[in-house]
Amino acid sequence: MERYSAPVIDMKESENLAEKIVKACEEWGCFRMVNHGVAIELMTQMKAITLSLTDLPMEVKQKNSHPEPGKGYTPPNSASPFFEGLSLYDMASPGAIDLFCSQINVSPHQREVLSKYAFALYYLGQFLGRKVMEGLGMDGDLFEDWPCQLKMNKYNYSPQSVGLTGAVLHTDPGFLTILQDDEMVNGLEAIHKITGELVPLDPIPGSLVVNVGDTAKAWSNGRFCNVKHRVQCYEATVRTSVALFVLGPRDGKVEAPPHLMDSDHPRRYVPFDFEEYRKLRASTKSPTGEALELFLA
Template sequence: MEINDDDHVSRRWFNVESVPKSHVFSDEDRPGNQQIPLCNTIPIIDLENNSSNLSETIIQACQEYGFFQVINHGVSEDVISEAMKVMEEIFNMPVEEIKKEVSNYSSGWVYMGSTSFAAKGAHLWRDNLKHPCHPLDECMHRWPRNPPRYRDVVGAYIKEIRRLSLVILELISEGLGLEEGYLGGISQVQFLTASNYPVCPDPTLTLGLLNHFDHSLITILYQGNVEGLQFLKDGKWIGVEAIPNAFLVNIGTQIEIISNGKLRSAAHRVVTNQEAARTTIATFINPSPDCIIQPAKLLIDEDNPPIYQPLSFRDFVNVSKPFGPFTDALQNGVCTLKK
């Protein structure tokens, strides 16, 4: 099946018996035939546990893995289920409706359809929708109007994720020894990315998402019941277990900088699946564009000098690479290590 530009706004081009050349990554980037184990030791944090060491457990998880999962988080299963259903509806809309939504929101606030740019020479194996989602009253009017219930359903989901993000950021602040509200106070922007990774005829050749770091404060991901996310630890890829009704939280590069390297953002990627499609909803919790990101003063002393230079979040994102190690950004003069 030949792929043309129009096909990049629909799922139609995924209905193939083999991976097209346009989606085959180089030997260096593709998953290949290696067997990737599932990690069953990533900490699962029960947010209803009032134990005094809850924040300490989160900090340890962030130091060892850069990831942790949260349960009993207060987001109802109904809210999550409806959000996932409406995302599946939008990814299954007719081609004409998807193209209409794309043309209605050409400002860049909303992007729909399969990834149309080539990352490292190949297209990603996914359909993707992305838009800002907080402050809610400033964003919702630019969201898709179809399906008709999209705004109500996703609005309810985002309200709960905003509440959850503030709880998590406060626990991280506490664990780092920062003043109350430190991280929550700079988390002014949220961005939603929903992705659908269709069944792939040969997962060894392509990727749903390349190896990258999230340039957020934290990312909160609901990954449904199908695994696909992998993270890099000690030079080896490890799969992340999909736990029903749990949210996966990963540390972004902004908290790595604020913590002066005490917490580490983990490189991760998304692989495809030959048996089942996968739909996910990721919410990126970001500083405002003009917020100056730098090591927190409370974490700096003679024994722990700042290792990152101050830089606005906007400048960091504009210069850093979308795919590739965080060290690329360091080497390119972004947050350069101080001598």
């Protein structure tokens, strides 16, 4: 039986790079990047800082707060009892990193690594946005001034949790996610678009995963796949991940550009505000993007 595997894209191979990225977004909704330009040493340092910060006392982590749900610390809960995450919302905005560091007393060294890492992923996300436009035959900086959210995650697995789900099956609400998964501890799985089967996304040391979200599906007029994925507990150990979420337009609407519509491909989704969509996803309990159907044209 054929074993499916998500694409691995070498970001240093300039020939047809934009087309390869678009094809992966259409056929899988996810892919791994190698030779992506983020230093391995920086990734190693960021993993260590993720472990140290998520090991802080609960009363300290809870100071990573935000007025809106999902934009601050996520404690273990009934849906994901093994998972917790610290969050830096709108990380490229002035003062965002300073605020996060002051909330939980991040050391100067930790702040330096966190800032370098966050912006390395941020600029990589901007590059991916330009390549998506190029691969679709358009010009421009797709993600210019879009808010991004950096999350540092830890899965606290025990012998009793082996075989259980660490993060439930879901899609991401934003456009795309750049994920540094745990190179030592597997568990990330994605739904194959055609077969519907769960496919392990086996770690490759030094690589980064890109997951395509709901906003990308709507923006691409249905061309891109908002990949359903989850994290399973394979072994009784601690698993970490760090993710940069490229969310949605800050001021404008999520809507397909005219280039992606014609008489054979009419508009599939009415324009919508990303923050309104994110809240609708939560209120309608739509973890795998079902709320998108409410915006069908």
